[in-house]
Amino acid sequence: MRALRYDSFGGPVTIETVPDPRPEPLDAIVKVSRTGLCRSDYRAWKGHDADVVLPCIPGHEYAGTVVAAPTLPHLVGRRVVVPFVIACGDCPECQHGQGQVCRFQRQPGFTDPGSFAEFVLVPRARTNLVPLPDSVGDDAAASLGCRFATAWRALVGVARIQQGDSVVVFGAGGVGLAAIMIASAMDAQVVAVDISDDALALADRFGAQVIPVGARNRPQDIAAQVREILPDGAAIGIDAVGSPTLATASVLSLRRRGRHVQVGLMDGDSSTLPIGDIVARELTVLGSHGMAASDYPELLRHVEAGRLEPQLLVTATVGLAGAASALVGMGGSGQPSGIRLVDPQS
Ligand SMILES: [Zn+2]
Numbered sequence: 001m002r003a004l005r006y007d008s009f010g011g012p013v014t015i016e017t018v019p020d021p022r023p024e025p026l027d028a029i030v031k032v033s034r035t036g037l038c039r040s041d042y043r044a045w046k047g048h049d050a051d052v053v054l055p056c057i058p059g060h061e062y063a064g065t066v067v068a069a070p071t072l073p074h075l076v077g078r079r080v081v082v083p084f085v086i087a088c089g090d091c092p093e094c095q096h097g098q099g100q101v102c103r104f105q106r107q108p109g110f111t112d113p114g115s116f117a118e119f120v121l122v123p124r125a126r127t128n129l130v131p132l133p134d135s136v137g138d139d140a141a142a143s144l145g146c147r148f149a150t151a152w153r154a155l156v157g158v159a160r161i162q163q164g165d166s167v168v169v170f171g172a173g174g175v176g177l178a179a180i181m182i183a184s185a186m187d188a189q190v191v192a193v194d195i196s197d198d199a200l201a202l203a204d205r206f207g208a209q210v211i212p213v214g215a216r217n218r219p220q221d222i223a224a225q226v227r228e229i230l231p232d233g234a235a236i237g238i239d240a241v242g243s244p245t246l247a248t249a250s251v252l253s254l255r256r257r258g259r260h261v262q263v264g265l266m267d268g269d270s271s272t273l274p275i276g277d278i279v280a281r282e283l284t285v286l287g288s289h290g291m292a293a294s295d296y297p298e299l300l301r302h303v304e305a306g307r308l309e310p311q312l313l314v315t316a317t318v319g320l321a322g323a324a325s326a327l328v329g330m331g332g333s334g335q336p337s338g339i340r341l342v343d344p345q346s
């Protein structure tokens with residue numbers, strides 16, 4: 001099969017012909033229809049993720065069709081999405097429905113061959129395949145593998161958003177825009193903070209009031225801008241980027257007893273949050289990491305009903321060759337906004 005591959009961190013990303021994956025009895029093989037280009041792919045290629053095994057076929061956010069499943073033959077031919085955290089199904093976390101933090105987790109594009117390929121192997125298929133309703137198209141389904149599901153779980157499962165809560169989203173990339181769409185669908189008052197005018201234009205389209213910031217803004221200044229819109233502060237703040245400045249700005253933007261959710265990964269875990277403020281105002285700081293397959297049905301019901309439309313976040317679709325140049329270019333300025341998808345069959 002054709003697949004994108006790199007052999008060294010920061011090195012060339014090339015299209016190679018590699019052996020088709022062969023399933024063991026508990027595995028499935030999925031023919032990839034759409035796969036998303038996520039910032040984590042860029043971090044992995046740059047060598048900022050200690051779990052990456054070289055040579056690496058990147059890609060962890062995808063939807064496709066099951067073409068082989070030795071112990072689940074009834075799923076062959078079904079369209080599926082697969083969460084990027086491949087859970088074992090057996091460990092204590094998995095037994096409690098928390099496969100997103102499985103202690104034996106594997107991740108395509110990091111520990112295992114990824115989805116920038118015609119086919120991808122899904123270990124522990126019974127635990128990890130999520131069948132898709134026919135009405136949920138490939139463009140909508142792809143980002144459910146990582147970014148859209150991550151935003152959903154951060155707001156609904158982790159922050160426990162209530163109808164009418166105020167939400168401030170730091171970073172209007174794929175995860176941030178998804179969070180804006182989800183919070184708006186729940187009648188939240190949503191504020192979006194970003195440095196990109198293009199990203200903020202999309203945030204505005206999906207229902208957020210927008211705050212442009214510069215790379216040198218201090219957290220205190222950003223929080224003051226949020227409070228011009230939300231004088232009492234936000235019920236929920238999300239750092240969708242992974243920035244010490246934005247994480248601190250999020251905490252400072254919260255109302256009393258508000259919840260900060262950290263979604264973006266930080267290089268070097270270098271954040272210092274204002275602990276005194278967290279104690280004095282009884283703030284809650286939460287981490288959120290993907291979503292277990294068992295939590296997908298509720299999200300899929302909202303997508304099926306048209307209350308959430310992940311496909312509207314898709315701004316471009318490229319083939320494998322386009323994915324190679326897009327991946328290595330992700331660190332540059334002027335990046336396209338929204339979710340970019342790859343069709344690895346083209
Ligand atoms: Zn991702």
Ligand SMILES: [Zn+2]
Pocket residue numbers: 087088089090091092093094095099102103104105
């Ligand atoms: Zn497990």
